[in-house]
Amino acid sequence: MKNGKNPTLRQKMVIKDAGFNPDNWLVCKSPTDELHLVHRFTSSTKIIHL
Incomplete structure (x- = not known):
């Protein structure tokens, strides 16, 4: 990753x-319409739709 x-x-x-x-x-x-995030400590992922 x-x-x-x-x-x-x-x-x-x-x-x-x-x-x-x-x-x-x-x-x-x-x-353009999303943010793909990774947590600093747990490495879990989230997607935020703008």
Whole structure:
């Protein structure tokens, strides 16, 4: 699996609006209408639709 990257400020706001703590999530992919997130510690994945 690819390594996640730190989210940008706009991505952090989207993650927070979805109810997650942006400090614990990394962005794996960023297609135009989704964010693919990977948890820093547990490596679980989530997809947020924008």
